[in-house]
Amino acid sequence: MSKRMMFGRGCVIAMVLALGGCQAAGVIGADRQQASPARDFTLRTDAADLGRGRRTPSTEGTHVYLLRGLAQTVSEGVDHLSVKLNALGYNTSVHPYDDHARIIExxxxxxxxxGGRSHxxxxxxxxxxxxxxxxxxxxxxxxLSAxxxxxxxxxxxxxxTGGTKRFVNFYQSDNGWGRSVAAAPGQxxxxxxVDLKAMEHLTHFTIDRDPQVHERVIGAIQDTISTTQTQRRP
Structure with missing residues (x-):
């Protein structure tokens, strides 16, 4: 067993057991969890992490929805990323994992x-x-499509099965939790x-907060929005 898996299984055993129960229940039909109180992550956010030298497209009309895992303590990186995106001018909202129906609405x-011009x-x-x-x-x-x-x-x-122009999955194939995402026919x-197993300092409980991974996500957002805005120009 790797150190990464030992960390996931040993140091957070109570959280693992709860997470396993939620996996068995699945996302749909799981009991609704109350969102944890918001915390201020501003001081933990390094401005140097924010799109170094990258040409930033207009953020107007872009809403970034971020979903935590079982609890805020599991997904603090989601909050960190929200702060970084806010600093770049994006409108963001952070949600509990079972808020998928509300986000669709x-x-x-x-x-x-x-009129179909939002992002x-x-x-x-x-x-x-x-x-x-x-x-x-x-x-x-x-x-519709994100x-x-x-x-x-x-x-x-x-x-x-569809519903997005681009889907990027960052995961670790050897940390005991991460899975690749399949594509339905035509998708x-x-x-x-993107298998991050070579980043051995990461675990399932820290993969969402790594600054290098955040940089890649921010780059993907900016590239995607820039491409969409270019395509819409007359």
Whole structure:
């Protein structure tokens, strides 16, 4: 057993047992969890992490939805990333993992209100990553699409049926929890699985807070929005 797996199994055994129970229940139908009180992560955010030298597209009309895992203590990196994105001018909101139905409704409403010109980004960790797949598949059922979906270590085998222009899954194949995400027929070009097992300092409980991973996510957001905005120009 690797040190990474030993950390996940030993140092946080109570959390692991709870997480395992939630995996068995699945995202849909799991008991609703109350969101933890918001905490201020501003002082922990290094401004040097924010898109160094990258040309930033307009953030107007872009809403980034971030979904935590089982508890805020499991997914502090989601809060860190929200602070970084706010500093870049993005509108962000942080949600519990079981808020997927509400997020679908919010994206639908923003799409209608903007005449289809709004941008939706959906990001999640652990059980929140499972919910990201539920969000984009739900959008596909309505004929809608997010611009980008990003997941950190989904905990069950899932497949994307549509509902996003690009799907990037950061996971570790050897940490005891992370899973790759499959693509339904016709969706293969949209789904990217990035195995971070070479980053041995990471675990399932820290993969969402690494500054290098955040840089890659911020880059993916900026590239995706820039491409979409270019395509919309007359």
């Amino acid at each position: 919010m994206i639908s409403a923003e799409t209608r209100a903007s 939706a980004i959906v990001i999640g960790h652990s059980l929140g990553a499972n919910s990201v797949v539920a969000v984009v598949n739900g959008l596909a059922n309505r004929g 611009d980008l979906a990003v997941t950190f270590d989904p905990t069950v085998d899932l497949a994307v 293969g070009g949209r789904v990217e699985n």
